[in-house]
Amino acid sequence: MPRGRRAGVRRYLTGDHVFAQLIRFAAVGGSSNIAYVLLFMALTEIGPLAANVAGSLVSTVIANELHRRLTFRAAGGVGWFKAQCEGGALAMIGMLISTAALAGLEFWAPGLGDATQALALVALMAAVGGARFLILRVFVFRA
Template identity: 40%
Template sequence: MTCPALLRRRQEAATGSEGDVAQGPLQPVAEVAHVASERLRRDDTLGQFVRFVLVGGSSTALYALLFLGLESLGYLAAHIVATVASSILANELHRRTTFHADERVGWLAAQVEAGGVSLFGLVTTSVALGWLDASVGAAHPVLQILLVVTVTGLIGLIRFVALRWIFRPTGAPAQ
C-alpha cells in the first residue's frame, strides 16, 4: 500500500496514536493538505513545476505592485524596474525552493543563468507593451499588467525548461 493517508491510518490504529492529522470534520481536509504538501516537496518534474508556478505567481504579484507604484515614471521605466526586482526575487526563490539548488548553484550563477532568460522576457514584454501603447495609446495599467502576465507566462514555460533541463549541473539526472 503506497497511499500515505492509508498507511498513517493503519499505523495510528495499531499504535493508538492520532499523529498530527486533525480529527473530526476537518480530517479529510487535513489529509488532502498533508498529501498535497508531501507531493509538493518531491523533486520530480510535477513537484518542481508546481513550485515554479507558485514562485512565478509570487514574483508576478511583486511585479504588479511595483509597476503600479512606479507608473508615474512612465510604463517603460516602471516595467524595467519591476521586472528586474521581481526577476531577482524569482531567480533566488527558484534556486532555493523550486530546484533545491542552493548548495549546488551560487547566487550569482543563478542570477546569470536565469537572468539571460529574464532579459529575453524583459525585451519581449517591453516590445509587447510598446505595441500596446502604439495601438491603443495610454492603455489602462491593468491591461498593461495583463499583457505582461500573458507574455511572461509563455516565457515562464521556456524558463522552466531551461532551468530544469538545460542549466542543471553536469551529471545531475533530470527526473
C-alpha cells in the same frame, strides 16, 4: 480535507519530481508578477519607463532566487550570482521574444482585435514560460 490527505498533498507538492517543480515554478512566477505590479505602482511617480525597469529587475531577482531555493532546491549547488546571471538572461530573452512577437503581430496582422492579440500573447508567454522552466531545470539548476 482530512489531515492525512493534506499531509500527502504537501509531501507531493514539496517533492523533487517535475510536476511538483512546475507547480512551484508557476507559484513563484505569479508571486513575482504581483511583486512587479506593486513595485510598478509604488514607483509610477518617477515615470512609467523607470518604474517598469525597476519592477522588472527587482521581480526577476526575486524570482531567480526563489527558483534557486524553492522551485529547484539548488541553493547548495548553484550560487546566487550564477542563478541571477543565467536566470536573468533567460528572462531577458523571454522579454525580447514577446516584444518581437507583438511587433510581428502588429506588422503581419494589423487588423487583429485587442482580445485576439492578448490571447496570442498569453499563448506565446505560456510557451516561453514552459521553455524557461525546462532550461532552468535542465541546464541552470540541473534538477
